[in-house]
Amino acid sequence: MTTKLKIPAIELKEVIFWYKPNGWQLQIPALTLDHGQHLFIRGASGSGKTTLLNLLAGITQPNQGELWVQGQPLHQLRAAKRDKLRAAQIGVVFQQLNLIPYLSVLDNILLRASFAGKTGTALQQRATALLEALGLAASLWQQPASALSVGQQQRVAIARALLTEPALLIADEPTSALDADNRDAFMRVLLAEADKCGTTVIFVSHDQQLKSYFKVELQMANLAQGVVAC
Numbered sequence: 508m509t510t511k512l513k514i515p516a517i518e519l520k521e522v523i524f525w526y527k528p529n530g531w532q533l534q535i536p537a538l539t540l541d542h543g544q545h546l547f548i549r550g551a552s553g554s555g556k557t558t559l560l561n562l563l564a565g566i567t568q569p570n571q572g573e574l575w576v577q578g579q580p581l582h583q584l585r586a587a588k589r590d591k592l593r594a595a596q597i598g599v600v601f602q603q604l605n606l607i608p609y610l611s612v613l614d615n616i617l618l619r620a621s622f623a624g625k626t627g628t629a630l631q632q633r634a635t636a637l638l639e640a641l642g643l644a645a646s647l648w649q650q651p652a653s654a655l656s657v658g659q660q661q662r663v664a665i666a667r668a669l670l671t672e673p674a675l676l677i678a679d680e681p682t683s684a685l686d687a688d689n690r691d692a693f694m695r696v697l698l699a700e701a702d703k704c705g706t707t708v709i710f711v712s713h714d715q716q717l718k719s720y721f722k723v724e725l726q727m728a729n730l731a732q733g734v735v736a737c
């Protein structure tokens with residue numbers, strides 16, 4: 508076994524984060540996730556799911572405690588280094604999908620990869636293969652992102668996140684606008700790609716039916732009490 512494999516994909520120790528305007532607090536005594544694990548997180552609206560994902564993606568930093576992602580101390584790194592880590596190793600799909608509306612579907616996907624220094628024909632082929640697997644018609648690939656439905660945009664966002672074979676994939680309600688068939692295709696592609704690339708997955712959703720795709724499930728309320736998985 509290599510040294511790299513001994514380091515967890517994610518490790519939180521006594522993390523506390525609060526919003527300055529209203530003092531709302533997220534407390535996570537402990538959370539460890541090994542490489543390649545898939546974790547389903549659920550919790551009531553306002554329980555802090557998005558706040559946790561923002562911390563894990565390095566968009567925000569904890570006020571107290573330690574937050575390690577891919578062996579990097581996100582609690583200590585400055586914003587520029589966290590941005591670099593995110594570009595290189597983390598795929599994110601947030602509720603606001605953050606597609607650039609006037610860029611084509613393909614350009615949206617490839618632009619994100621170029622931030623990680625990845626370009627070329629093989630990458631373009633992987634991008635179109637992902638879009639096909641996700642059921643997004645080829646006639647849409649050159650359309651501006653703004654011309655797509657929300658469900659179609661969600662599939663573009665996940666293709667963008669998977670393209671660079673990230674070590675960690677963070678997804679916040681990524682299937683909320685999909686019908687049952689597209690949602691199942693979406694989950695199959697996401698988890699198969701993650702398994703192929705050894706990607707650790709953290710997936711947040713209200714949709715209880717998606718729970719069946721995951722071996723490990725976590726409720727926000729339990730997480731705050733120090734329970735790691737249930």
Ligand SMILES: Nc1ncnc2c1ncn2[C@@H]1O[C@H](COP(=O)(O)OP(=O)(O)OP(=O)(O)O)[C@@H](O)[C@H]1O
Nearest residue numbers: 526528529531550551552553554555556557558559
């Ligand atoms: N920028 C902010 N400033 C102040 N408080 C915030 C901010 N963002 C979120 N909060 C508060 O933090 C709490 C957790 O919010 P968060 O968005 O993480 O919850 P959530 O579980 O993702 O909710 P939902 O399922 O509705 O998306 C909420 O009570 C919310 O009001």
